[in-house]
Amino acid sequence: MQAQSKAAAPMAVPQFNGLRSALLARGGHQLIIIALIIIVGLAIYWIQPRFLSAYSIDNILRTASIYGIVALGMTLVIITGGIDLSAGSMMALGGALAAGLLGTAFGAANPLSFPPMVAILIALAVSASIGMLNGLAISALGMAPFVVTLGMMTVVRGLTFIFADFTVGSVPGSPITFMDSLFSWLGSGSFGPIPTAAALFLTLAVILSIVLRFTPFGRSIYAIGGDAEIARLAGINVPLVIVGVYALMGTLAGLGGIVQAGRLSSVSPLMGVGYELDIITIVVVGGASLAGGRGTIFGTVLAAILISLIDNGLTMMNVPSFYQYLVKGSVLLAAVILDQWYQRHRAATATA
Template sequence: MIVVALISLLAVGIYAVEPKFLSAYSIDNILRMASIYGIVALGMTLVIITGGIDLSAGSMMALGAALGAGLLGTAFSAANPIQLASPLAILVALCVTGLIGMLNGVAVARFGIAPFVMTLGMMTAVRGLTFIFADFTVQAVPGSAITFSDPLFDWLGAESWGPLPTATVLFLGLALVISLTLRHTHFGRAIYAIGGDSETARLAGINIRAVIIGVYAIMGMLAALGGIVLAGRLSSVSPLMGVGYELDIITIVVVGGASLAGGRGTILGTVLAAILISMIDNGLNMLNVPSFYQYLVKGSVLLAAVIADQWYQRRRAAMLAIQAG
């Protein structure tokens, strides 16, 4: 695969300039960030395969993390009266963001609102909810971060399970489950069918609305889970967590081979692309590249992937036309 070749070339190239790039610490950091990006990108892969997009992913990460950490009731300067056990707090966070994802899906599938427009509005609304809940949790200076410590969060974000970070084990486990779902279940085949041709899918008896709503609900929950893992790594949740992550996540999915036109994409491609983007981030940081140049690099990667996807779509359409003629 092209992504595997890019990973190899990038590793060799950066290692030649900065040998610490392949140190144990650096690899651990790459895997942790790849897992956080990747957990959210798994949901985005499903959305993009259906022909949709979700621009609220970064805001969902922040809201999920804020809910999970804030409901513990143990944050520094916490003033909210709610105090839940960490598994229950995480469950509530996943349910809330899953419900918001369902609202996105209902708007897209039931009312025909363009996914770009709906999720762009939801991105802002959810970010506002995050600020409101953070202020409710830490009733100090408006916009203050929720700083906390919890064993379960620490285990998810900062500790390891054997030789791998816990987050990486979680990411790979989720990737395996979703990959098997796409390959071997009616729901997975329906996702591809809707992205390929929604009218044909409808005529085949697929409940398009239910599938799309389900996909956006999964997207919401996985975004929150990625935010919770990031919160466990940082032991802090800023209301601005995840700002700009939409670009990274969409880049991962498209570089991994998914088509923005829908109907095409693989979980393996998303996993490998998450590692690639995390390597780019880590490598640029180790080389002390200014942040605005990093945006330029990642934006260029996304643009190149979109151009390649458009070329593939046109080539495929031309081949089908020749076969039909």
Template sequence: MITNTSNAALTAPSAGSESGQSLSRRQATMTYVHQYGIIVAFFLLCVGLSLSSEYFLTPKNIINVLRQTSINGILAIGMTLVILARGIDLSVGSVLALSGIVAASLATGETPQPAYVAIAAGLGVGLACGLVNGLVISRLSVPPFVATLGMLSVARGLTYIYSEGMPIPDLSQSFLWLGQGRIWQIPVPVIFLAATFIIFWVVLNKTVFGRYIYAVGGNERSARTAGIGTKKVLVAVYGLAGMLAGLGGLILTARTTAGLPQAGQSYELDAIAAVVIGGTSLNGGVGTIRGTLFGALIIGVINNGLDLLGVSSFYQQVVKGCIIVCAVLLDPARRSRD
């Protein structure tokens, strides 16, 4: 214990005038490597796969990968907000299912509701679940892991209660467009992913709210002392993550052409994986949404590539697991923190 106290304080060379400058330059280089390393890794992966399979780089396959990535990508963007705020949301898979079922129930039957009603309901359900998470975490001081673990179970249970355990098929054409439509040959889910990415990139990089998320995640006590309404920020963050889970639920329901009560199981883990591969720190306050996008794309490409190479899906899980751990191992920011 004596040996390990405050290594951080001792190892970080104190920044005098000159050494401080070079240190920060080194820091800047490391941040640079870190930010773009993931992109380089992604493209190397693509080059490797295109050499192994001629089918990989065809437009059809690329669109396929993007569509497969879209739901995880959207969930991962919500998860990025949560993890940046030093939290975790284990409930997104269940919330996705609940939103999907509620939307499906409105978009089916003899006289289905218009698609926008179903969509609003789905998003609303997701938002509501997220707000509950946020309130329980910020007002009642329940740790995020526990609160969202509770929501994971509650939302899944509500899904089965609401659907009586049965799938809800026969959805209206206008609703199915969400999952199956195309705009200029681009699948609608991919467009949703792109739009979500752009919106939340702006939120995190350009708005006061985005700044507050980083501040609350980096050090909640400091943020509070600085006059930031930390509880409101947390409620908003979980609310948004829930709403994005709702959006994922809508898209998944439309793609599978039915509301499935068992949908989205363990999706939260893929979302967390994308965020972690993308370089966001589980300690909060450090990370980018671009990293998350590429994290999600890497997962999508690996799944697709291994499919193309004829590797069984059992092995795919092993590979994905190894990549998650390696991504964190190779993270230079992490090393300097130790």
């Protein structure tokens, strides 16, 4: 928000007093999510004390981190006013590439074999390039991000299947199952008391947060989301920023897929089907607006934790998956309607 008002649309920042004002102030949305995390956590704990066991928290953090890593990229994309529907497919391709290139899959053709680090880097590079292609089509041809990434979603899913068949070579559509210490460390290892995935997620979140706030690149992202035409007139190289953002999105989606692969020691070519919508949900619950120009990394981090908490809690309480759909839909809707209200009051307070 701060960066936005600096870069895109300088507007009167109101002075607030009291609790109501505090909620309506800059971090109000984040405060609400933190409160929700505590309330939901306590509610689930009250029903099911095992919920707060170390094992369970570890599990929640890992889930939140995998979704969260991809959601970080999606946050940038959504702040520019775009969207990336290919995120789920890109996770699958990232995971499949990294795992397949190891050449150690069980009972497989394994035509290629690279050291783990190289395999991961190749996978990230490919994901970044695909993201870049998204960005190019969007900025050079002026296509709607929705359409470009919708097409790319199908293309990348197809490529994932083709690659998985190429490496595993037996039954079409079979998963790449493998064992590798680096991957296991990423997915299920720990960094002191913190799961590696969570450490990675938080590090990336801090870096991106700094990039968004303090670098010209970050401020350009907000400016483009505010108004691309004004950003262009203000001398921002809009196509370059867009390509950069989508490349970053691709890289992070690939990384999310790699961590997921490490966690499961297996990559199904169907990994991440429909994840793009879950990830967009996280970003929106985190306070970003699909209209662009608004959103924060911190909000996304909190929302990733909140959503994983709800998912995990419902599972632990043995709530049938049917109800989980209902809860997910309601949470999303409640979050945005609350946000609308919040924005309106904020605007009203600002003009008063």
